[in-house]
Amino acid sequence: MSNIKLVAMDIDDTLLDDKKNISLKNKLAIQKALGKGVKVVLSSGRTFNGMIEYLDELGINGDDQFVILDGGGVVQSVSGKIIYQQTLSNAAYRKIDKYVVENNLHYNAVDVQGNTYTSNRDFIDKYTVLQAFENNKGIIIKRPGELPNDFEIVKAILNEDGPKLDAITPEVNRLFGDNHYVVRTDVGFLEIMPQHVNKGNGLLHLAKYLGIGIDDTLAIGDGENDIPMLEQAGVAVVMENADDSIKKLADFVTTNNNESGIATAFEKYVLN
Structure with missing residues (x-):
């Protein structure tokens, strides 16, 4: 049985296909995980406004759901409560x-x-x-x-x-x-x-805030800025469309972003 309690995932070229859409398979897998009480966290270089349409589509909302913004510079609830924030002087x-x-x-x-x-x-x-x-x-x-x-x-x-x-x-x-x-x-x-802002530290701050052990987290990504998150998470899943250098960090290489790679990873680690 899965022990994963928090999934942090990149958006572009990971959750989204090349047309910037969320596949039905990905959406259903995420909603099943949410129904099990798993925290599904969008973790991106985007600002909050750049995430809203996808959060709404997935039904991720409220005080008890969270996002990692600006590449890890801000961690907050979807309702806007700041958990962690770092700025440049x-x-x-x-x-x-x-x-x-x-x-x-x-x-x-x-x-x-x-x-x-x-x-x-x-x-x-x-x-x-x-x-x-x-x-x-x-x-x-x-x-x-x-x-x-x-x-x-x-x-x-x-x-x-x-x-x-x-x-x-x-x-x-x-x-x-x-x-x-x-x-x-x-x-x-x-x-x-x-200096210390990245998606990995954002994940650490959020997991600590929620009282979730880092071993019970899963990260999914494809890019260079996902590396710290993949290195910190208990389970690292890398998209098939990622560079080989990033795939070396993976516990599992899932299918690509045009083939519902999120759903494949959820079926293996979260919904089993």
Whole structure:
């Protein structure tokens, strides 16, 4: 019989298929798990607004259900109670903005309310537009100096096409990696977050809050920013569509995101 009491899962390329839909099989498996009292936790680099439609579709709601947001920067109940939150200081925000401006790069920053900021006035890149669209809050075009001196952000996201991000990643790690968590979350997204913020620590904080042993947790993901969560969880499930380097962390490689890989994992570990 399964001992899994909490499942933390990535959204993009994990829960969702390539058309950004949740399959019926995935939905039914999740709802069966919820009916058994298992906590099913969406864990994503997205803000809360970027999750709402999927939470609603799955029937995950209320004070006793939880989400891990902003790559682990915020852990909260679906009803909005903050369990854990970490931000980047105003000084760190200014340093990142200075680097972006001096190197003619594109980026956006996200605050604790899920607002999207950028200092790029001449051209707003497609990735920032996508971020703002998911957050459903528009884009605020301001430099850090135009905001209050104590204004802090959850994370900054450098947005460039893949080859350019590949080229600048070593320098970004050299400049910011010692005091921050730097992670590539998708082709056009290189994120800078507080040093100890990641999905794995978010999972640890939530499990402790709920009184659930980490051995009784399961994590499912496919990307680089899922690695800390996969390493922390009692059971690590990796999508078949993940890179081989991430599959090496798996206790089980499930089917891909277009073949209801979530349902396959639930049937093996949660619903048995």
